Amino acid sequence: xxxxxxxxxxxxxxxxxxxxxxxxxxxxxxxxxxxxxxxxxxxxxxxxxxxxxxxxxxxxxxxxxxxxxxxxxxxxxxxxxxxxxxxxxxxxxxxxxxxxxxxxxxxxxxxxxxxxxxxxxxxxxxxxxxxxxxxxxxxxxxxxxxxxxxxxxxxxxxxxxxxxxxxxxxxxxxxxxxxxxxxxxxxxxxxxxxxxxxxxxxxxxxxxxxxxxxxxxxx
Numbered sequence: 001x002x003x004x005x006x007x008x009x010x011x012x013x014x015x016x017x018x019x020x021x022x023x024x025x026x027x028x029x030x031x032x033x034x035x036x037x038x039x040x041x042x043x044x045x046x047x048x049x050x051x052x053x054x055x056x057x058x059x060x061x062x063x064x065x066x067x068x069x070x071x072x073x074x075x076x077x078x079x080x081x082x083x084x085x086x087x088x089x090x091x092x093x094x095x096x097x098x099x100x101x102x103x104x105x106x107x108x109x110x111x112x113x114x115x116x117x118x119x120x121x122x123x124x125x126x127x128x129x130x131x132x133x134x135x136x137x138x139x140x141x142x143x144x145x146x147x148x149x150x151x152x153x154x155x156x157x158x159x160x161x162x163x164x165x166x167x168x169x170x171x172x173x174x175x176x177x178x179x180x181x182x183x184x185x186x187x188x189x190x191x192x193x194x195x196x197x198x199x200x201x202x203x204x205x206x207x208x209x210x211x212x213x214x215x216x217x218x219x
Contacts, residue, residue, distance in 0.1 A: 056083050
């Protein structure tokens with residue numbers, strides 16, 4: 001069963017909020033609601049929707065200020081933001097676009113149009129997310145190659161130095177020298193394998209590590 005697309009409804013009028021929740025749930029969306037912009041920001045700390053449907057006029061924090069804060073947040077700015085408003089003037093629309101709103105819907109809302117706009121917003125969100133992931137993967141690959149080459153140069157010098165040391169008469173060196181050389185050579189081989197993986201990284205996969213940190217998975 002595929003995961004439902006998440007929608008956040010931000011509406012202070014209880015009846016309108018209830019109708020929107022029922023409509024969107026019926027159309028197979030996962031819906032969460034907030035009474036105002038401040039409450040919505042609190043929900044967004046743990047809930048990541050693809051579309052936000054927000055009324056313009058609300059107490060505490062209106063839909064315009066909420067939009068401004070979301071579009072200024074690197075983690076949230078890809079969310080498709082639809083403003084619900086009874087305002088019809090061109091100046092109001094320009095104001096909304098200036099703070100980053102992606103779409104407007106005039107009240108009263110026609111149900112089929114609302115669902116169509118939301119589905120369009122989800123497609124745009126998915127496309128932008130995919131493009132961002134591609135750019136991120138490309139940056140990771142470039143960084144890995146850079147690190148690999150930076151490690152490879154001093155590693156080559158280290159190998160040459162080890163070979164030169166081995167040419168000395170072993171009688172002048174401690175009995176454990178041969179074993180030490182073996183340990184060093186094994187360590188160099190492991191580093192060389194890692195460098196090869198870095199410089200040939202194509203599709204980086206990030207996995208969770210200790211203490212909530214993340215790392216790149218290597219074969």
